[in-house]
Amino acid sequence: MESAKTLEVVLHYGTDLRDVKHLSPMDPYAIVWVAVAGAGKESKQTTPIAKNGACNPKWECCMRFNIISMSTDYTLFFQIKHCGILFDRRVGEVQVRFADLLAGDTPARKVRYQVTTPSGEKRGEIIVSHKFSELVASSDEDDDIVANELSGDLPREKKREKAKKIAKRVAEKIVCGGLELAAGIALNAAIDSD
Structure with a gap:
């Protein structure tokens, strides 16, 4: 097989x-x-x-x-x-x-x-x-990246910059195109709700 x-x-x-x-x-x-x-x-x-x-x-x-x-x-x-x-x-x-x-x-x-x-x-x-x-099995690695890199007392602008970079990396791992925008919007909304 x-x-x-x-x-x-x-x-x-x-x-x-x-x-x-x-x-x-x-x-x-x-x-x-x-x-x-x-x-x-x-x-x-x-x-x-x-x-x-x-x-x-x-x-x-x-x-x-x-x-x-x-x-x-x-x-x-x-x-x-x-x-x-x-x-x-x-x-x-x-x-x-x-x-x-x-x-x-x-x-x-x-x-x-x-x-x-x-x-x-x-x-x-x-x-x-x-x-x-x-075929690569998915893992919780992407959740860990977000949790680790956005933790701490960073200024909002720095968090937003990091969030954009993370969103891009996560989107590239998940799909080769369409989710980058959705991931960025979701992360920005999470940061704004702080």
Whole structure:
């Protein structure tokens, strides 16, 4: 049995996507998940919305998926949608088999995948990079860092500086992008409540 892995996927950008909003630029985003053949969606993640990204959105969004038992039966799905006022419209989707990901597992190499529209037409591409790494068990180390480094009688401004540095380190450990802002806000709120 193979060891558990972490799949890190970076969705860089899209090119020449199908335009589902004709009077003004689209606001595309992507939902990404890993699924086993014949099974449902697992651990869905969403990119930020590329406001006015139109048919060539830029996301530069990193997502991580913990794969407990590696299998070539898995598929990585990308579903691209336009964020609408009343409802979101589907732009298209991409499916990448794990066998293909494992065959081309070269970190930092950007790969192009054609987007399939809801009608089955191939229209546009997404540019993605990925890498597999050993799954690292989480620990309470991050809580210890915060407790140790923010203890003591530091001036508020020094605590805020330290909190920002800690938030950045913690966010990099947890995710490769999205939680830095949330961690910083949470730590600043904790400091302000003193």
